[in-house]
Amino acid sequence: MLKKLPLYLVFALFASATYAQTIVSTSPQDQNVVLEEFTGIHCVYCPDGHAIAKAIQDANPDRVSLINIHVGSYANPGSGEPDFRTPYGSAIVGQTGLTGYPSGTINRHVFPGRENTPGGTAIYRNFWTLSSSETMAIGSAVNVAVEAEIDVQTNILTVHVEGYYTSNSPEGTNLLNVALLQNNTKGPQTGGNMGNNYVHMHRLVEMITGQWGEIINTTTSGTFVDRTYTYTIPATYNNVPTELADMEVVAYISNTHQEIPSGNRAYPTYTGLTNANDAFVRYVEDIPNTCLATVAPEVNIQNMGQNAITSLAIDYTINGDAHTYNWTGEILSLHSETIMLPEVSYTIQTTNTVGVSVPNDDNNANNSATTTFDQAIESTGTVNMVLHTDGYGSECRWNVKDGSGTVIYNGGPYGNNQTINETFTLTSDCYSFSIIDTYGDGGGSVTLTDHLGMQVYYTNGQYGSGETSQFSSNGVLGITQNQLDNISLYPNPASSTINVKNAENASIQVFDILGKLILSQENIAMDAQINVSQLQVGTYFMKISKDNFVTTKRFLISK
Numbered sequence: 001m002l003k004k005l006p007l008y009l010v011f012a013l014f015a016s017a018t019y020a021q022t023i024v025s026t027s028p029q030d031q032n033v034v035l036e037e038f039t040g041i042h043c044v045y046c047p048d049g050h051a052i053a054k055a056i057q058d059a060n061p062d063r064v065s066l067i068n069i070h071v072g073s074y075a076n077p078g079s080g081e082p083d084f085r086t087p088y089g090s091a092i093v094g095q096t097g098l099t100g101y102p103s104g105t106i107n108r109h110v111f112p113g114r115e116n117t118p119g120g121t122a123i124y125r126n127f128w129t130l131s132s133s134e135t136m137a138i139g140s141a142v143n144v145a146v147e148a149e150i151d152v153q154t155n156i157l158t159v160h161v162e163g164y165y166t167s168n169s170p171e172g173t174n175l176l177n178v179a180l181l182q183n184n185t186k187g188p189q190t191g192g193n194m195g196n197n198y199v200h201m202h203r204l205v206e207m208i209t210g211q212w213g214e215i216i217n218t219t220t221s222g223t224f225v226d227r228t229y230t231y232t233i234p235a236t237y238n239n240v241p242t243e244l245a246d247m248e249v250v251a252y253i254s255n256t257h258q259e260i261p262s263g264n265r266a267y268p269t270y271t272g273l274t275n276a277n278d279a280f281v282r283y284v285e286d287i288p289n290t291c292l293a294t295v296a297p298e299v300n301i302q303n304m305g306q307n308a309i310t311s312l313a314i315d316y317t318i319n320g321d322a323h324t325y326n327w328t329g330e331i332l333s334l335h336s337e338t339i340m341l342p343e344v345s346y347t348i349q350t351t352n353t354v355g356v357s358v359p360n361d362d363n364n365a366n367n368s369a370t371t372t373f374d375q376a377i378e379s380t381g382t383v384n385m386v387l388h389t390d391g392y393g394s395e396c397r398w399n400v401k402d403g404s405g406t407v408i409y410n411g412g413p414y415g416n417n418q419t420i421n422e423t424f425t426l427t428s429d430c431y432s433f434s435i436i437d438t439y440g441d442g443g444g445s446v447t448l449t450d451h452l453g454m455q456v457y458y459t460n461g462q463y464g465s466g467e468t469s470q471f472s473s474n475g476v477l478g479i480t481q482n483q484l485d486n487i488s489l490y491p492n493p494a495s496s497t498i499n500v501k502n503a504e505n506a507s508i509q510v511f512d513i514l515g516k517l518i519l520s521q522e523n524i525a526m527d528a529q530i531n532v533s534q535l536q537v538g539t540y541f542m543k544i545s546k547d548n549f550v551t552t553k554r555f556l557i558s559k
Helices: 007-013 046-059 089-094 125-135
Strands: 033-039 064-070 103-106 142-151 156-165 174-182 185-187 198-200 203-207 214-216 224-232 247-254 262-266 269-271 279-284 298-303 309-318 321-331 336-340 351-357 368-374 382-388 396-401 407-411 419-425 428-437 446-450 455-459 466-474 488-490 497-501 507-512 517-521 527-531 538-546 549-557
Touching (some): 064 089, 142 247, 156 174, 428 455, 507 527
Parallel strands (some): 142 262, 279 368
Antiparallel strands (some): 033 103, 142 156, 174 203, 247 262, 298 336, 309 321, 396 428, 428 466, 488 497
16 A cells, blocks of 8 residues: 655644554455565666666556665775665575676566576566566465654654455465665766766665564464554664655565565655754765865755745855855755855865854754865875776776866776876876776776875775865975986086986986976986977976886976
8 A cells, every 4th residue: 555645644644653544455456566676876777677667666556666775796885975785685685596787576476487597586677567567467365555654853663564364375474574765865876877866766775674574473364464663764874864755665575585475665654843944954065175275065954844945044154254145945844955055265274164054943953064174185296196907997097187177187998907107297286186987886996195105095996986086286396216316417407408317227207397298208228318409498397217216307498
């Protein structure tokens, strides 16, 4: 039984958490479908599976329950990505015979000739519609109904489930399962062409009755099952915020851990909305370490009142400097919105504090929030990168941008399982380094260090579709290592030719004062002569690399 009620009916229909009315049918019914879809955030074809499942449910809204289970390698989050996995997914998928994504089970039933693996319950998406239609035409030994409510003051979810056996179950013992889902969660998805704004639906967050459910000991015709569960919904699952307005409950009975004769779903109704106007400043989004002198904070505001929020005067401070943003829009009761505040200039400090507050309303205890962020690492003017590709080097890209957003260095694609060494000669500025995987599942490790050995950036390869990190440069180029002390340049200033003495088998790169690469040469002779006749008058830097050591020498061109 599907129940979706507007909030204004909540108080009239659910004044008490006690359920007295019988909600399950006692007449024989055909099976309802429980479609468990195994998915992830780096799954190219999963959005197509989601669309197929949604079409099945849309055609049969009272008879089809969808449970999306994030599990497997495609569900592994990269750095900064949300973790939608649960403690239950691996065991559930482990009994299905799944071999590819997206796959799913229809009532955990074996459909011969359609399985991923012979005898398994996992079937590919092209079989879901047919298998669902067949399932809904088969009589069920048991009917299932469910209703739920959430107290928004305590986050306590109360779930009432009833089952009625219209015939004997083939199993003497059955299991009652209650799954809690969350809808409308924006996050990354490799497929779907929505980047990090893909909307994940029917996402399993908790099995209220545990991994395999609670035992039903009597499963003969005429047996009535009536159970109520209470569960406190946490603020987050794996640091992904919960949204009370987006919760959904699915209840189903299984004969064993596999075959499901029927199930049902419900959207909770809500109690505890005691305030007419209540804007809850839940949190200020984390701000990564930065060297920029401007910042645009983002704040998440939830409406905990009965009336819609259509305008707010949002005050925010950066290191004590005050600003105000007059926001207009609409946030419905129990819904939330992340609002980007206007970008403002500030004086950067080692640790910076952002405070956000909204005007007084019916509850002033939740009207403000703060966060802090740090100044980015300062490097010297010489930064070395060591990048390892994985078995899919063609997916790897990277770039370095200066403070104006101009790409000054970049690379990729590469071969498989390679080690890439690059050196960046930087002036005094704020820079960003981005590592990108075009498939969305990360790659090999990447390390950036300056010539003093300070680590500017590191990833072990778990960066998903990519990540960006800022750092500043003081413009001081690399010092001379002992192994390169004897290398000298002459004449200096030079006009047409410059000699490089004692640099046998070294590699050289010449940069102008802005860090632009002018020329390069590898494996030079002991006393090499470099043609600089085409260079304009001015100051240049020669980076000399040998045996993993680097030195940078300054020289002048005069005519």
